[in-house]
Amino acid sequence: MTQVQIMTQAEKAEIALKAFELKQQGKLDEYQRTKREIPLPSYMAKFIKDHIEYFGEDFFEKYGWNLAEAEAE
Numbered sequence: 444m445t446q447v448q449i450m451t452q453a454e455k456a457e458i459a460l461k462a463f464e465l466k467q468q469g470k471l472d473e474y475q476r477t478k479r480e481i482p483l484p485s486y487m488a489k490f491i492k493d494h495i496e497y498f499g500e501d502f503f504e505k506y507g508w509n510l511a512e513a514e515a516e
Contacts, residue, residue: 449512455481479508488513 458480465474488510491498503510 449515450482476507479506481509482512483508483510485513485516 458477462474462478465471465477488503488508491502495502499505
């Protein structure tokens, strides 16, 4: 079984800053992709999974959220 490496707060902040800069530059598609590199918190992933009929079966794949931390739990 592969071990998932959890991102540090500093790594998450670095990605968030990069995303913010892209948004400021008007690069909205890149901004959206970059911000989804930050792992989706496990409580949010669970909520979405519990309400998948509303969000759609392909929600996680469609939007490309990083689920590393949710999967680690």
